[in-house]
Amino acid sequence: MKKHKFVIADYKRCIGCATCMAACFKSAYERGKLSRARLSVLREATGVMPTQCRQCDDGPCANVCPTGALRFNDNCIELHEEICIGCKMCTIACPYGAISSSAELMPSVNYAVEPKYNLEVESQSGAKNIAVKCDMCFGRENGPACVDVCPTSALVMIDPEDGKHKLGKRIDYEAANKFATKILNGQGA
Template sequence: MQLGASTNKFVIANPETCIGCATCMAACYESAYERGKLATPRLVVSRVDGGTMPNQCRQCDDAPCANVCPVGALRFGKNNYIEVYEDLCIGCKMCTIACPFGAIRAEAEKMPSVNYNMEPNYNLATESEIGAKSIAVKCDLCNGREDGPACVAVCPTGALMFIDSQATIEAKAKNTVASFVETTKRHHV
């Protein structure tokens, strides 16, 4: 892998420290709302026999979701992560099928052309509703939020970590070189 522009930042969870409190989901919801996005969490706390942990986009270098999007609603942004352009999304759900992590899903939002006072009540938290526009929802690392991903900031156990893969690679390389130099000095003294 060539280092540089192709290495992405992402959020990852430690299932051994996650307590399943869903505080991250609440913070994600609030962050999306404050940034003018569809007010729904971009991560989902999964509960399985082995424990709990949030599942969110890994910001893949090859981005299967973006590769299958027929209208370009999913694409690499300036910060080298996959952005969702909600206004372009046609709700085809191809991205949900292509994501190897199940970290992208379709949600529905009200359409301006529908008079909801005259229509029956809709459950907009489901994937498809008549009179509602289905759009892709995935982690966007709280793009535009100064303090980075809200989920990481509020996690009470520190189970969520914001990973900068480029910085991690550089730190490991620096540490390895420093260890090598120290070992070499000891053997030559």
């Protein structure tokens, strides 16, 4: 049985509004993390759905991390941005494609005075490339911001250890409860 908490989307309820991405970005910024969304809304011919880290119990990303920036925690895979070297091994190892990399501006570089830095290219001097991955909004009192703001309750946080789930606030709780219960019982989406 799975032990790590995770957020999963009910693709039948997602409308592709990307409100979850905006909330994720804001939460990361407020918590002092790299200001990037840790989930992305996939748009396919068959529909739309947000995807993010599933907090794998076996953690392929953590197993290949050469610096220990990705670590097993009690209920998730933690990312310690400050020691990530941007090698991108985790992005290759992730079976869900839920880890990306992005550049962080270094405080020691004055970008207004030194225009030689092309900030669109992540590998330029002055920008530190690091992994970007869902951390379940660690440190945020209300848990994952994406779950709180989803207007259709398509996102659900599951805690398999205690059999509980956290639903969004705005819509048909009965339908969302059925979805979360199916996931907790191992029946898939």
